[in-house]
Amino acid sequence: LLSLAPALLICIANGIGVGIFRVHPLIMTLGTSLIGVGFLQVYQRTVIATGTKVPDVLAWIGTGLTGGIPNSLIVFVPVAAFILFMLGRSGFGRLLYAVGDNERAARLSGVIYWKVILALYILSGILAWIAGLIYVGLIKAPSLSLVEPRVLPAVAAAVIGGTSIFGGRGGYLGTIVGAVILTVLATLLTVLQMPEGARQMLFGLIVLAVTAAYIRITADS
Structure with missing residues (x-):
């Protein structure tokens, strides 16, 4: 405690x-x-x-x-x-x-x-x-070294699950789904022996892509 x-x-x-x-x-x-x-x-x-x-x-x-x-x-x-x-x-x-x-x-x-x-x-x-x-x-x-690499995937899981970084939209169930998707992806990358740095870059690209898509959809609507 x-x-x-x-x-x-x-x-x-x-x-x-x-x-x-x-x-x-x-x-x-x-x-x-x-x-x-x-x-x-x-x-x-x-x-x-x-x-x-x-x-x-x-x-x-x-x-x-x-x-x-x-x-x-x-x-x-x-x-x-x-x-x-x-x-x-x-x-x-x-x-x-x-x-x-x-x-x-x-x-x-x-x-x-x-x-x-x-x-x-x-x-x-x-x-x-x-x-x-x-x-x-x-x-x-x-x-500390084992926790830091989890920060970006945590954000990516929320974004993939439909949570808006601008607020007001999203849900925890979607975040769970996003986390499951990233876990499967991380397992696949481990099997492919992809370096940790490349994984972080991929997670960053995922966040940017999903955010850009959200902004585009919002603007069109």
């Missing part, structure tokens, strides 16, 4: 910066991510020096099986169900789409923008914390 504190601290800072001080989300999250990376690099040195062991429960969640089913999948299913319900059935989900689609109209409708943004970043931080714990259990060590 101690690891939840920095996750909440960073996401609250992001929510305040974006929601109250009107800092651009890209700039705000980039700044806090660099700060977080700096702390992680210091922590990695401590881990190497002290030989800190990953708790057995995290290793069990990350790599264990229950009835032949990966424990990480068992954790993912209820979390995914919660996100799908929240976005599709809850009032908070409707507020998120409203703010993302047209912030000004949402404000005029009485939506308190900064509260919605702050709640969104806090929820995102908690979900990122859960994913981080599972990932640490999978690799059995906190490693």
Whole structure:
């Protein structure tokens, strides 16, 4: 639970910066991510020096099986169900789409923008914390070098799944489909022995192509 504190601290800072001080989300999250990376690099040195062991429960969640089913999948299913319900059935989900689609109209409708943004970043931080714990259990060590290559594919999965980078459109089910497509693609590239750098270039091209297609379709409509 101690690891939840920095996750909440960073996401609250992001929510305040974006929601109250009107800092651009890209700039705000980039700044806090660099700060977080700096702390992680210091922590990695401590881990190497002290030989800190990953708790057995995290290793069990990350790599264990229950009835032949990966424990990480068992954790993912209820979390995914919660996100799908929240976005599709809850009032908070409707507020998120409203703010993302047209912030000004949402404000005029009485939506308190900064509260919605702050709640969104806090929820995102908690979900990122859960994913981080599972990932640490999978690799059995906190490693920055293994996480960085996953950033662009995560964006690509959302874009391929139909989420607009301009806000107001998209859904979690589409993101799951996008992630499955990228996983199949990554497996194929592994079989073809394509270097990691080439994979990153391909993922970047996918994001650009899908975004360009979305802009074209939006302009035509």
